Amino acid sequence: MDDRICIDWNLMNDFIIDVFEKYGVPREDAAICADVLLESDRRGIESHGMNRFKPIYLDRIKNKTLLPVTNIEIVKETPTTVVMNANNGMGMVASHKMMTMLIEKAKTCGMAGGSIFNSTHYGIAGYWSTMAAKEGLIGITGTNARPSVAPTFGVEPMMGTNPLTFTMPTDEEFPFNFDCATCIMQNGKIEFYDRMGKTVPEGCVTDENGNTMTDPNKILKDMRAGKAALLPLGGPGEENGGYKGYGFTTVVEILSAALSGGPFLKALSGIDENGKPDMYRLGHFFFVINPEFFMGLDTFKKTAGEILRQLRASKKAEGHDKIYTAGEKEYLSWLERQKKGVPVGETIKKELVQLRDECGLTQYRFPFE
Amino acid sequence: MDDRICIDWNLMNDFIIDVFEKYGVPREDAAICADVLLESDRRGIESHGMNRFKPIYLDRIKNKTLLPVTNIEIVKETPTTVVMNANNGMGMVASHKMMTMLIEKAKTCGMAGGSIFNSTHYGIAGYWSTMAAKEGLIGITGTNARPSVAPTFGVEPMMGTNPLTFTMPTDEEFPFNFDCATCIMQNGKIEFYDRMGKTVPEGCVTDENGNTMTDPNKILKDMRAGKAALLPLGGPGEENGGYKGYGFTTVVEILSAALSGGPFLKALSGIDENGKPDMYRLGHFFFVINPEFFMGLDTFKKTAGEILRQLRASKKAEGHDKIYTAGEKEYLSWLERQKKGVPVGETIKKELVQLRDECGLTQYRFPFE
Numbered sequence: 020m021d022d023r024i025c026i027d028w029n030l031m032n033d034f035i036i037d038v039f040e041k042y043g044v045p046r047e048d049a050a051i052c053a054d055v056l057l058e059s060d061r062r063g064i065e066s067h068g069m070n071r072f073k074p075i076y077l078d079r080i081k082n083k084t085l086l087p088v089t090n091i092e093i094v095k096e097t098p099t100t101v102v103m104n105a106n107n108g109m110g111m112v113a114s115h116k117m118m119t120m121l122i123e124k125a126k127t128c129g130m131a132g133g134s135i136f137n138s139t140h141y142g143i144a145g146y147w148s149t150m151a152a153k154e155g156l157i158g159i160t161g162t163n164a165r166p167s168v169a170p171t172f173g174v175e176p177m178m179g180t181n182p183l184t185f186t187m188p189t190d191e192e193f194p195f196n197f198d199c200a201t202c203i204m205q206n207g208k209i210e211f212y213d214r215m216g217k218t219v220p221e222g223c224v225t226d227e228n229g230n231t232m233t234d235p236n237k238i239l240k241d242m243r244a245g246k247a248a249l250l251p252l253g254g255p256g257e258e259n260g261g262y263k264g265y266g267f268t269t270v271v272e273i274l275s276a277a278l279s280g281g282p283f284l285k286a287l288s289g290i291d292e293n294g295k296p297d298m299y300r301l302g303h304f305f306f307v308i309n310p311e312f313f314m315g316l317d318t319f320k321k322t323a324g325e326i327l328r329q330l331r332a333s334k335k336a337e338g339h340d341k342i343y344t345a346g347e348k349e350y351l352s353w354l355e356r357q358k359k360g361v362p363v364g365e366t367i368k369k370e371l372v373q374l375r376d377e378c379g380l381t382q383y384r385f386p387f388e
Numbered sequence: 389m390d391d392r393i394c395i396d397w398n399l400m401n402d403f404i405i406d407v408f409e410k411y412g413v414p415r416e417d418a419a420i421c422a423d424v425l426l427e428s429d430r431r432g433i434e435s436h437g438m439n440r441f442k443p444i445y446l447d448r449i450k451n452k453t454l455l456p457v458t459n460i461e462i463v464k465e466t467p468t469t470v471v472m473n474a475n476n477g478m479g480m481v482a483s484h485k486m487m488t489m490l491i492e493k494a495k496t497c498g499m500a501g502g503s504i505f506n507s508t509h510y511g512i513a514g515y516w517s518t519m520a521a522k523e524g525l526i527g528i529t530g531t532n533a534r535p536s537v538a539p540t541f542g543v544e545p546m547m548g549t550n551p552l553t554f555t556m557p558t559d560e561e562f563p564f565n566f567d568c569a570t571c572i573m574q575n576g577k578i579e580f581y582d583r584m585g586k587t588v589p590e591g592c593v594t595d596e597n598g599n600t601m602t603d604p605n606k607i608l609k610d611m612r613a614g615k616a617a618l619l620p621l622g623g624p625g626e627e628n629g630g631y632k633g634y635g636f637t638t639v640v641e642i643l644s645a646a647l648s649g650g651p652f653l654k655a656l657s658g659i660d661e662n663g664k665p666d667m668y669r670l671g672h673f674f675f676v677i678n679p680e681f682f683m684g685l686d687t688f689k690k691t692a693g694e695i696l697r698q699l700r701a702s703k704k705a706e707g708h709d710k711i712y713t714a715g716e717k718e719y720l721s722w723l724e725r726q727k728k729g730v731p732v733g734e735t736i737k738k739e740l741v742q743l744r745d746e747c748g749l750t751q752y753r754f755p756f757e
Contacts, residue, residue: 095682099681130468169702171711172705185635195642202629203632252632253572259589262714263572264622266714270554277679277687312501326646329546336542336597
């Protein structure tokens with residue numbers, strides 16, 4: 020971490036927008052994408068922020084598996100529901116439009132739900148549910164993804180890391196925000212173990228025979244070859260509840276595809292039959308619930324806040340002096356980072372300079388130069 | 389299991405209804421409760437079926453912590469939502485009324501949601517979401533419960549075992565039905581380890597200091613004394629994703645209380661300040677989603693069914709020849725049991741005879757007599 024330097028949030032935001040625009044993304048859409056990417060860095064979820072700008076978005080626009088102009092098609096709309104075809108455009112742009120619509124519907128009708136198909140990576144799932152919480156609503160969302168998780172008693176990478184995310188308003192400075200993959204750990208975490216030279220804990224990854232793998236380097240190599248798979252929350256078999264994590268992952272796989280009739284499981288590999296990069300065709304789902312249609316927002320916020328405070332105040336295990344609630348670490352990350360800026364390491368530094376030069380954005384000078 | 393004998397489903401159903409009626413439950417309500425209890429046995433979830441008839445329902449009616457007449461009060465109703473006060477009556481009766489209302493609302497509006505407060509045990513959560521699936525709708529439900537689960541880095545029993553349950557229609561003989569507590573295991577499972585003379589797997593239960601406990605007998609004793617707590621799915625600490633299970637448990641704790649403004653956490657101990665049995669005042673939540681307001685029920689069922697079939701057909705770990713999907717084991721249990729009847733062991737046999745004699749239901753003769 021020592022080689023990291025912080026870049027001003029506004030500078031980085033402007034830069035992302037300008038680069039996206041040079042890549043053909045309309046300026047208004049680019050602003051949405053910049054905010055989603057940087058929100059991830061604000062929350063300390065670096066795996067989904069600036070780290071992904073080039074490889075997951077720009078490189079894919081270049082290889083034509085992600086279209087810079089998002090031609091959103093509303094396939095079906097009712098007072099409470101929306102089905103949207105993102106036509107392989109920016110998943111973040113389609114999701115922003117979807118949540119804007121659902122928030123209005125939930126304000127009017129109390130409950131709203133939506134699904135998007137033919138989409139691409141939509142950034143951190145929690146961004147979308149947080150849009151609801153900022154309006155005093157409960158947000159729920161999930162997405163399918165490239166197959167990498169095996170079912171209980173299975174070894175084949177079948178399902179995505181499939182986050183199931185809930186954000187709820189509270190009477191505190193920040194919402195309750197539970198935003199996690201439904202498997203134990205994701206690729207990014209295994210790369211982290213690899214960089215640190217540490218072994219991966221037992222029970223998180225299976226080889227093709229059902230044996231646990233702990234060498235991160237071998238895991239990454241075998242996962243690329245389809246010979247290793249991530250395990251659902253709860254681990255292998257049924258003994259420690261692995262079938263429960265598998266159940267949650269399946270819930271997300273079904274909701275992401277079945278509400279819109281989109282593809283699922285191995286059809287989401289991003290590789291066509293000739294081994295060439297293919298469209299991702301991801302599916303997402305969104306539900307918004309309005310507490311004003313139950314016992315009121317104030318009651319909801321106060322009850323939620325009180326539950327979280329009592330959990331934090333409960334007795335700690337030896338060696339621990341703090342109990343967190345979901346979303347708290349992300350809020351603390353923002354408090355720490357807001358004045359400092361976005362931390363970037365060597366890889367991102369190089370990418371920034373390269374993108375600046377490639378796009379001819381000569382007005383930008385970075386603090387590490 | 390050798391001492392178990394099977395009793396005809398219809399005989400058992402009639403008997404439960406007659407006993408409940410003698411205990412003051414209106415006959416129509418008793419029929420609902422009998423069906424919920426027996427559905428648990430049909431699915432092979434014996435912890436929530438006949439095993440609970442006397443201790444969790446009849447004994448509580450006797451000690452006045454559960455009122456046999458359910459005075460349902462609809463506190464708020466909109467076209468998409470319902471808030472209900474169960475007034476300490478039968479949680480199963482209130483939940484049946486709630487789901488009946490929400491199913492109608494979801495058929496009309498596409499989305500519906502409800503919450504119940506001042507309730508009591510509502511049986512298997514999956515019964516309620518299955519009511520939706522039988523009507524071609526997606527059912528989601530959860531409930532809080534007596535505090536027994538510690539948060540990550542905590543040791544104090546704060547949250548309930550809090551199931552988060554999803555049932556979805558498919559094109560198969562049975563729905564996808566994911567119905568599980570959000571902790572690794574429940575009391576009933578620990579009692580099972582105790583009966584089998586086996587140790588509980590590491591990482592499922594914590595003592596007051598944060599150390600894992602494996603002796604089921606000591607666990608049961610210490611849990612009664614509040615000196616042991618169940619751990620969330622993912623186990624202790626954060627390494628294997630314990631904070632994710634903790635997140636799901638918290639989601640259920642919040643939704644169960646905050647939508648209706650009911651009590652939560654330690655207020656649900658069922659014990660008053662003088663150590664006397666108190667009302668349970670549980671909260672439940674229910675969401676119903678209508679696929680016809682998305683891309684249609686047929687699309688939903690076909691997609692969901694295809695996902696489940698592909699998961700089952702994927703490569704198995706060594707030593708395993710079958711991959712299950714959620715709800716499949718329950719369906720197989722019913723296929724096996726439907727002609728045989730309800731299996732009952734020694735404890736239930738004694739209870740049945742005792743209840744028959746106590747209630748003067750002399751027309752009943754059991755096959756084991």
